[in-house]
Amino acid sequence: MNKLLMLGIVAFLSLQSCYYDNEEELYPQAGNCDTTSVTYSGTVSKILNQRCALSGCHLGASGQAIGIFDTHANIKTYLDAGNTVRLLDAINHRNGRSPMPKGSATKLDACDLLKIEAWIKSGYPNN
Known part of the structure; x- marks a missing residue:
């Protein structure tokens, strides 16, 4: 009985150790995000x-x-x-704004956030 219990504990612990968090998936980085060619029609x-x-x-x-x-x-x-500012705060989930998009488990990825911010900073042209 003790051997069976020990085997069960070892198996349980072994299976638990197989899990790992992938930092890139948990905290996506903008990395090689090109914000120089952002347009309304093609990007935003x-x-x-x-x-x-x-x-x-x-x-x-x-x-x-x-x-x-x-x-x-x-x-x-x-x-x-x-x-x-209201839009940027909401999509970046900051400063107490209601986080957007609603009903989504995650916010926009880092590159999309940078693209929207670049477009807004350029005067949000219709291009």
């Missing part, structure tokens, strides 16, 4: 359409959130109203 709109401009969120008439992000004109209106 794709991020917003996939993660923000969704039914019940920031999409046209169905948008329940503050701001509509489905077109450049709509996101520009939101940002022109003084909401650049």
Whole structure:
């Protein structure tokens, strides 16, 4: 009986030791993120359409959130109203803002965050 118990404990501990956290997956880095060629049409709109401009969120008439992000004109209106810091704080999960995207277990990846920030800092052009 003792041998069986010991075998069970050893097997349990052995299986537990097989788990490891991959730092790159837990804390993604921007690494080789190119923010020099960020455009609204080629970069930012794709991020917003996939993660923000969704039914019940920031999409046209169905948008329940503050701001509509489905077109450049709509996101520009939101940002022109003084909401650049609010948006950046929300997508970066900082300064007590409601973290975005809602209902998502993770925030946008580091490179996408840098691209949106670069686009906003360049005056959020419609390019």
